[in-house]
Amino acid sequence: MKVETDPISIQLLKLQTIDQKILETRDRIRAFEPQLEEVDEPALRLEQEYNTTASRLQEMKLDERRLELAVDEKRARVQRLEDRLNQVRNVREEAAVQAELGLVRRALESEEQEAVSLLDQIGRFEDRLEEQGRSMEAEKAAVEPRKRELNADREAAEAELSAFQGERESFATDIDERYRRVYDNLIRGGRRVAVAPMTEDGACGSCYSVIPLQVQHEIRAVARLVLCESCGVIVTAPVAAEDMPADKDDAAQAAGEVAPEAGEEE
Numbered sequence: 001m002k003v004e005t006d007p008i009s010i011q012l013l014k015l016q017t018i019d020q021k022i023l024e025t026r027d028r029i030r031a032f033e034p035q036l037e038e039v040d041e042p043a044l045r046l047e048q049e050y051n052t053t054a055s056r057l058q059e060m061k062l063d064e065r066r067l068e069l070a071v072d073e074k075r076a077r078v079q080r081l082e083d084r085l086n087q088v089r090n091v092r093e094e095a096a097v098q099a100e101l102g103l104v105r106r107a108l109e110s111e112e113q114e115a116v117s118l119l120d121q122i123g124r125f126e127d128r129l130e131e132q133g134r135s136m137e138a139e140k141a142a143v144e145p146r147k148r149e150l151n152a153d154r155e156a157a158e159a160e161l162s163a164f165q166g167e168r169e170s171f172a173t174d175i176d177e178r179y180r181r182v183y184d185n186l187i188r189g190g191r192r193v194a195v196a197p198m199t200e201d202g203a204c205g206s207c208y209s210v211i212p213l214q215v216q217h218e219i220r221a222v223a224r225l226v227l228c229e230s231c232g233v234i235v236t237a238p239v240a241a242e243d244m245p246a247d248k249d250d251a252a253q254a255a256g257e258v259a260p261e262a263g264e265e266e
Ligand SMILES: [Zn+2]
Pocket: 204, 205, 206, 207, 208, 209, 228, 229, 230, 231, 232, 233
């Protein structure tokens, strides 16, 4: 890749600045997700507790209903046996009915006991459910302003992103397609730096590998664009600080991201 003039290198650097803003904004938008989850977490935990209590209560109410039906059924049986007791014809029959009546009454009594203690438990669970419901609602109300704030910030970041994307689209169409394609292929490969000016002492502005002297000379003399042999970015002629599209700190940071010497990636 040879040629040409300064404008294309500055154009590519400007395009890169926009692309970096796009990536930065995307990162910022993604970062809202864990923040929102963190804010929601206590309320969600309370909601889970609430739901556990509610379903336990539901089960107990079903048990209680079943028990009540059993109690009703036994009461009816007791009634029938008592009626039969009035119609017995001999002592043997009376003894048999009495024996059965005794059994049914004991079973009835124990089921009635069970129903009472279940009702008592249901009462306690209802209190607990109400209390858990209050805590849950209170927690939800407490985090609501923070959630609204985070959601508003995220929407603002999303609006910024689409503005940058619009800017990128119209800016990119004005760039010579041959260069833009090389640049786009580098960016599409996932790197954040696709173009970097050569440093004053003749190193790639991205990975800081020293560029062969002859190539350095061409870069300086005719502003030739070359691909760095070490890291593959487009290397342009050195750019004066005041001509850099991004401010100096940003550019240094961006370059640091792909420099092998810079251990951490951010
Ligand atoms: Zn390089």
